[in-house]
Amino acid sequence: MDLNFTPEEEAFRVKARAWLEGNAPAPMESMDTPDGFEQHRDWEEHLYEHGWAAVSWPREFGGRDATLIEWLIFEEEYYRVGAPRRLNQNGLFLLGPVLLEYGTKEQKERYLPKIVSAEEIWCQGWSEPNAGSDLASLTSKATRDGDEWVLTGQKTWCSRGVYADWMFGLFRSDPSSERHKGLSYILVPLESPGVTVRPIAQIDGEPGFAEVFLDNVRVPVANTLGPEGEGWQIAMSTAGFERGVALRSPGRFMASADRLVSSYMAREHLVSPSLRNDVINSWMEVEAYRLYTFWSVSRKLAGGTIGAEASLNKVWWSEMDVRLHDTALRLLGEDATLPLGDEHWLDGFLFSLAGPIYAGTNEIQRNIIAERVLGLPRS
Numbered sequence: 393m394d395l396n397f398t399p400e401e402e403a404f405r406v407k408a409r410a411w412l413e414g415n416a417p418a419p420m421e422s423m424d425t426p427d428g429f430e431q432h433r434d435w436e437e438h439l440y441e442h443g444w445a446a447v448s449w450p451r452e453f454g455g456r457d458a459t460l461i462e463w464l465i466f467e468e469e470y471y472r473v474g475a476p477r478r479l480n481q482n483g484l485f486l487l488g489p490v491l492l493e494y495g496t497k498e499q500k501e502r503y504l505p506k507i508v509s510a511e512e513i514w515c516q517g518w519s520e521p522n523a524g525s526d527l528a529s530l531t532s533k534a535t536r537d538g539d540e541w542v543l544t545g546q547k548t549w550c551s552r553g554v555y556a557d558w559m560f561g562l563f564r565s566d567p568s569s570e571r572h573k574g575l576s577y578i579l580v581p582l583e584s585p586g587v588t589v590r591p592i593a594q595i596d597g598e599p600g601f602a603e604v605f606l607d608n609v610r611v612p613v614a615n616t617l618g619p620e621g622e623g624w625q626i627a628m629s630t631a632g633f634e635r636g637v638a639l640r641s642p643g644r645f646m647a648s649a650d651r652l653v654s655s656y657m658a659r660e661h662l663v664s665p666s667l668r669n670d671v672i673n674s675w676m677e678v679e680a681y682r683l684y685t686f687w688s689v690s691r692k693l694a695g696g697t698i699g700a701e702a703s704l705n706k707v708w709w710s711e712m713d714v715r716l717h718d719t720a721l722r723l724l725g726e727d728a729t730l731p732l733g734d735e736h737w738l739d740g741f742l743f744s745l746a747g748p749i750y751a752g753t754n755e756i757q758r759n760i761i762a763e764r765v766l767g768l769p770r771s
């Protein structure tokens with residue numbers, strides 16, 4: 393395995409770094425507030441206008457045809473300069489890749505350009521009040537009426553749902569079916585009559601989530617992604633992107649690990665020497681995750697696939713992030729509650745606690761790893 397970047401990849405990094413250093417905005421309000429949402433949308437538009445919104449997408453849909461390795465490089469540079477969290481991450485990193493793979497020509501032309509330009513912000517409508525880990529027990533229904541679906545039911549925990557324009561969701565379209573069969577993957581405009589969106593406050597008090605009620609909502613059957621009744625396969629492909637490299641690239645954690653080292657250097661004389669090892673371990677763990685990601689992406693580019701191993705990624709980045717933030721809080725002590733320049737460790741810590749839950753809980757990922765990676769019998 394060659395750990396060096398090619399001259400083209402190095403040139404890509406130089407170009408991305410120069411642009412980001414010249415353009416990254418000052419810290420913004422939380423994207424879960426009305427003002428913060430608009431600030432983040434403006435930033436997304438700026439990225440799009442300069443061709444940096446979705447570097448690995450095809451040019452015809454607003455990307456720049458970069459390879460996945462170049463995308464990882466872009467992510468490193470993006471988070472290194474402290475650029476904002478991505479407002480349309482559901483559209484860019486979850487729906488976009490499955491649209492590229494399973495969407496019709498019309499669907500790709502209709503949806504992808506508006507995702508990349510942030511004209512349409514997406515949320516994910518999978519979880520329901522009684523269907524989380526056991527997603528196949530969902531009860532929201534899609535009933536066919538001519539060329540339309542009539543949707544009824546309730547989705548919950550939809551991140552960015554309060555301000556989103558669209559939702560991609562899973563619905564039972566075959567009433568005689570059970571479990572994973574007979575589900576359809578449907579794209580729902582949230583301005584449709586019959587949709588009610590109710591905010592849910594997150595641990596930080598901002599309405600980062602929404603519950604979405606669907607009361608006889610009519611959407612064209614043409615909004616079905618993939619074959620009718622085969623939504624589960626498409627959804628699992630989305631989940632692969634979510635748990636694998638797309639949603640949480642190493643660049644984000646690298647930036648936190650570098651920040652942790654700087655915080656430690658500034659306080660070394662004040663804190664217990666035993667913290668030194670924890671800081672070093674956190675940094676090494678992130679570097680190992682980074683190398684592992686470059687390895688698995690290289691494997692994919694060589695024709696391989698990322699299957700159930702995506703669950704390993706998910707457990708790795710989510711638990712690593714909690715440990716890293718926990719170390720930062722111990723390092724800062726009471727100062728962690730103060731807004732210290734760019735050291736927002738407390739917010740980061742609170743968000744890291746959600747990592748083992750979203751994108752499928754880590755207990756479920758461990759079940760998948762046991763059964764499908766290690767080949768152990770079902771418990």
Ligand SMILES: Cc1cc2nc3c(=O)[nH]c(=O)nc-3n(C[C@H](O)[C@H](O)[C@H](O)COP(=O)(O)OP(=O)(O)OC[C@H]3O[C@@H](n4cnc5c(N)ncnc54)[C@H](O)[C@@H]3O)c2cc1C
Nearest residue numbers: 516517518519524525549550551746749750751752753755
């Ligand atoms: C920050 C955040 C963002 C989210 N964003 C979205 C979103 O945008 N769209 C969306 O649809 N959902 C979203 N979710 C919801 C998320 O997908 C669910 O919370 C998750 O799948 C778990 O479902 P649940 O909350 O219903 O918990 P449950 O499924 O009720 O699980 C409760 C506990 O039991 C454990 N458990 C359940 N079954 C098993 C089993 N078979 N073996 C071992 N342990 C088990 C779980 O691991 C968990 O610890 C988000 C969640 C969070 C925290």
